[in-house]
Amino acid sequence: MVAFEVPEVDYTQYSNRQLIAVPLAVLAVALGVLAVTFAMTGSPVVLGNDFTGGAELKVQSSDPISEQQATDVFGDSVVSVQEVSGQNQYIIAFDNTAEISELTTAAEQADGITVLQSGSTSPVFGSQNQRLALIGVGVAFVGMSLLAFALFRSFVPSIAIVISAFSDIVIPVAIMNLVGIKLSLGTVAALLMLIGYSVDSDILLNNHVLRRSGGFYESTYRAMRTGVTMTITSIAAMAVMAVAATLFGIELMASIGIVLVLGLTADLMNTYMLNVTLLRWYKYEGVAR
16 A cells, blocks of 8 residues: 655745735736626626526437537527447537427437427526525525534634635636536535535644644644644545546536545645644734733
8 A cells, every 4th residue: 555645835935025015916816807798798607408498318420520510409598418438329418498399309300319308497596596605605604604603603714714615616617617617506515515525624723723732833744744644635536536537428427526536635725824824823923922
């Protein structure tokens, strides 16, 4: 078995401004991407059929089906065509202007296409999903913030956890927009999991620095040995899941894995650069002097 040793970072070589500049710059770029997406689409993230409404057909075809070929058969309502690996099956998604009965009829009339499964989400139900997802993320974030303030009862350590968690969500959402991953109920679940991961790693760091014996840098390294190991293990597991799901054509699981890999990678940066910087300022220059 290959041993993994977390390297000890010499934080004394870097000023607080140097350490905090990178995570804040990445956060600013991510917020800019969300702002541009909002200006273009009316939503900070590209929404999938779960939130906009739409139809979906799972079909079997002896010949490959491209997006252009699907458009020729079904019309301009085609959103995407995804192949189910190794089974000559395809999942064709349509926007909310499509009628499932008309789509099924068109598929049955096409040569070489067999409809295996069909389903649709109404725009009204999609908007309800939007509200529920927003409420769920909001409640989780507020609950996390209250927990942080209840545990540490001090503004700077608590706000460091909140900012880190916020950045851990914003960065993967921005990258989702850039790489074309749409927000679905599955990716919302991944974002909720990221809140839990972020709180866990940040509380671990804050607890070692503020409540355990030893100097600041010694306590930080103790927290890193545990936190970095756990996070990298989780990243590796999620990466394997994303690759396997992609190979087998399971788009939802692939998207969840990619979002978690992105968010956990961002969490490493935010916890051990942004959070560490705020804690060091608090310990040596802030009210904890």
